[in-house]
Amino acid sequence: MPAPLKIVVVEPDQARAQVITEALHESGWADVTVIADDSSLTRTLDDIDPDVVLIDLRNPRRDSLEALSETSGARQRPVAMFVDQSDPELSSAAVQAGVSAYVVGGLSGERIRPILETAIARFGIMSQMQSELDAAKQALAERKTIDRAKGLLIHAKGLTEEEAYQLLRKTAMDQGKRMIDVAQALVTASELLR
Structure with a gap:
């Protein structure tokens, strides 16, 4: 059973958000909040203060990454970003914003747990390196x-x-x-x- 985590899912499509939420629940993570509108991501992340952020966007906007960077959201917690298509400029911006996992090819239920666990582990390593x-x-x-x-x-x-x-x-x-x-x-x- 995974450790209890407060997870925020950023997904504007309600059907996809439901698939993600169900996969998270099946993996043992019950405290899941879905954010459909990422325009106020900074304020929402401050209010919820999640342990992990999962962003599943078909066409992610640079604004979302800038919001993560502004609030140091990706520097304070693991962030896994799932996108449908490869975009070198966006992947570079994601790394700069501190995204722990940038996954191309969309999101499927069976991939969620191992990718989140990897993002959490990578975030831990990066945090330790930053502290050192x-x-x-x-x-x-x-x-x-x-x-x-x-x-x-x-x-x-x-x-x-x-x-x-x-x-x-x-x-x-x-x-x-x-x-x-x-x-x-x-x-x-x-x-x-x-």
Whole structure:
């Protein structure tokens, strides 16, 4: 039995929406909301806050992708998009918007579960990679600030690099702060005194 998910299906055709909803229910997902009009997709996704978005459009509009991108809908949750025909420009726009799965050839009931599971897994991997990238950027920025603070101490007090590092570390420990906070305060004070 799949984990309970709140799924939004974007499908203007009522008959196709019914097929999709039934396939989702047969796969064990009961909390399904169908959106027939994607013109207010941004507001609707904000209101519903689904776990997964499934878009089945014969002729998807760039507006739908832009709405997903604007609300970071595709960045906050897995999005699987099913289209009837291949369109390189649209597939590129879908990737840029963060769509987790872009499936050409329409949607059939038996394909829904494996494609949604793949989209969810891919989204998880991409989210983890983004988190790791953000953490690496943060660590690099902090390292630069600490190095800059050490440079200020070396210049002002005639310390070696190791002595400057140890002074920052001791000051942070004495004040019960993180070393980056002490280094940032030193850099900020230095900029104010120029």
